Amino acid sequence: MFSKILVANRGEIAIRVMRACRELGIKSVAVYSEADKNALFTRYADEAYEIGKPSPSQSYLRIDRIIDVAEESGAEAIHPGYGFLAENPGLGEECEKHGIKLIGPKSSVIEAMGDKITSKKLMKKAGVPVIPGTDKGVSDPDEAAEIADSIGYPVIIKASAGGGGIGMRTVYEEDELIRAMESTQSVAASAFGDPTVYIEKYLEKPRHIEFQVMADEHGNVIHLADRECSIQRRHQKLVEEAPSPIMTPELRERMGSAAVKAAEYIGYENAGTVEFLYSNGDFYFLEMNTRIQVEHPITEVITGVDLVKEQIRVASGEELSCRQEDITIRGHAIECRINAEDPLSDFAPNPGKITGYRSPGGIGVRVDSGVYMNYEIPPFYDSMISKLIVWGMDREEAINRMRRALSEYIILGVRTTIPFHKAIMKNEAFQRGELHTHFVDEYRRGID
Numbered sequence: 001m002f003s004k005i006l007v008a009n010r011g012e013i014a015i016r017v018m019r020a021c022r023e024l025g026i027k028s029v030a031v032y033s034e035a036d037k038n039a040l041f042t043r044y045a046d047e048a049y050e051i052g053k054p055s056p057s058q059s060y061l062r063i064d065r066i067i068d069v070a071e072e073s074g075a076e077a078i079h080p081g082y083g084f085l086a087e088n089p090g091l092g093e094e095c096e097k098h099g100i101k102l103i104g105p106k107s108s109v110i111e112a113m114g115d116k117i118t119s120k121k122l123m124k125k126a127g128v129p130v131i132p133g134t135d136k137g138v139s140d141p142d143e144a145a146e147i148a149d150s151i152g153y154p155v156i157i158k159a160s161a162g163g164g165g166i167g168m169r170t171v172y173e174e175d176e177l178i179r180a181m182e183s184t185q186s187v188a189a190s191a192f193g194d195p196t197v198y199i200e201k202y203l204e205k206p207r208h209i210e211f212q213v214m215a216d217e218h219g220n221v222i223h224l225a226d227r228e229c230s231i232q233r234r235h236q237k238l239v240e241e242a243p244s245p246i247m248t249p250e251l252r253e254r255m256g257s258a259a260v261k262a263a264e265y266i267g268y269e270n271a272g273t274v275e276f277l278y279s280n281g282d283f284y285f286l287e288m289n290t291r292i293q294v295e296h297p298i299t300e301v302i303t304g305v306d307l308v309k310e311q312i313r314v315a316s317g318e319e320l321s322c323r324q325e326d327i328t329i330r331g332h333a334i335e336c337r338i339n340a341e342d343p344l345s346d347f348a349p350n351p352g353k354i355t356g357y358r359s360p361g362g363i364g365v366r367v368d369s370g371v372y373m374n375y376e377i378p379p380f381y382d383s384m385i386s387k388l389i390v391w392g393m394d395r396e397e398a399i400n401r402m403r404r405a406l407s408e409y410i411i412l413g414v415r416t417t418i419p420f421h422k423a424i425m426k427n428e429a430f431q432r433g434e435l436h437t438h439f440v441d442e443y444r445r446g447i448d
């Protein structure tokens, strides 16, 4: 087992990893930018090192500085958290070069899953259902037109190096196809340096259901059930829940074994998430995320498994601490992402000084927060400042408890998404579990 771990991240996820370290008796090392000098996570760690200027490219993305601090502090492993370098194959490669363990899958697996065409090809070979479409890049407009005809409109054009919804265009008729191809190729080239695009059948209003997987380095792979992430806005998740309201034991068995099969086939190690699109009874592989995700706590509260401690154990060479038959789901969990954004000005970031702060508590409430009273939220990073997670015996109790917890959550001095979440919890379509990926767009038309 490691004696010291460097946490290459900031905010709530850095504290989350440091808590797991402390429970395992492992020292933690924080790395922070000039802008995060007074951030809570730098106090929580056993040691803290400044690594550069506020902008991420000068700090949290500086692989060389992070490796230097790992060597200087004697950290045997690095936990990348999510975002920043979490799915950057370069970090894994540098770690391997310096004999430092990256807490995550091999960099070759990170790279393969980062290329959406490669990941689809691998899943197809693994026997996992994929969305009908091309399993290679398409550049010639005539070829694209033939493919779109054979798939049937509407189709969607996607950037292979994309993900999270960037570089995607839906096409409803043939005469839009060429322009859509060109614009997606230029977005892909500028955003990812790779213009490769592919075409898929467009699924109207699918549900976004993802499965948590965990694999050790001895070939054991399990899934820890499903999460529903359909309340999104511009591909930014806002509300997540576990299990999915539409899940049945039979569907969970089918999708769970597809997720495990996917992980086994690619030799996956550590924590990962297999994303599916679900549309009237059928499910299709969408993407695989090779990191711990923001919404991992809702899986933790319904299964009782500490996913981050499991990541650390597995990375140190231990076998998974639970088998598939040990994973049982109890109750229902919901997570609301508390962002320093103003829902009434199109969720524009709203950084600034927190002049009043009191987090909710009581039965079934968990707050994973990176902020505190009088903390100055810097403008340089993602606007998520904390996550409010609740557990209930069933979905109805979870919703009522979330409403109660939101009403207790006091954050003054900055605008936050709390009012938006209060409205969602009161929304009847949400309460009925009628969710799909365009829920927020339709919902906003309702409140505007």
Ligand SMILES: Nc1ncc2cc(-c3cccc4ccccc34)c(N3CC[C@@H](N)C3)nc2n1
Pocket (backbone or CB within 6 Å): 131, 156, 163, 164, 165, 166, 168, 200, 201, 202, 203, 204, 206, 207, 208, 229, 230, 232, 235, 277, 286, 437, 438
């Ligand atoms: N063939 C096909 N049909 C419908 C789709 C709809 C979406 C989509 C679009 C908009 C919001 C979403 C929210 C959750 C899940 C998916 C979506 C989608 N993506 C891809 C990246 C992912 N984050 C969103 N791919 C799709 N692909």
Ligand SMILES: [Ca+2]
Pocket (backbone or CB within 6 Å): 163, 164, 275, 287, 288, 289
């Ligand atoms: Ca993704």
